[in-house]
Amino acid sequence: MMVILLNCVTLGMYQPCENIDCSSQRCQILQAFDAMIYIFFAVEMVVKMVALGIFGRRCYLGDTWNRLDFFIVMAG
DSSP states (O other): OHHHHHHHHHHHHOOTTTOTTOOSHHHHHHHHHHHHHHHHHHHHHHHHHHHHOSSSTTSGGGSHHHHHHHHHHHHO
16 A cells, blocks of 8 residues: 555656656656556566466456556556
8 A cells, every 4th residue: 555655646746847858866766766666566466466377267367456457557
């Protein structure tokens, strides 16, 4: 839950119209946090896939919420 909150805070701190090329230190730090958060969610997804399996009735993609999670991580 804390990672989701951190993600919301960092997204709220972005100022894409002010710094298009992301040359400021603030923007680079936010990009680093964004990369770490993405890696965290991707690792979480892979661990759940290994633990539950990928296909089948009681597997990772058998649950609707996990399908949404899979789509969001893949789109990220």
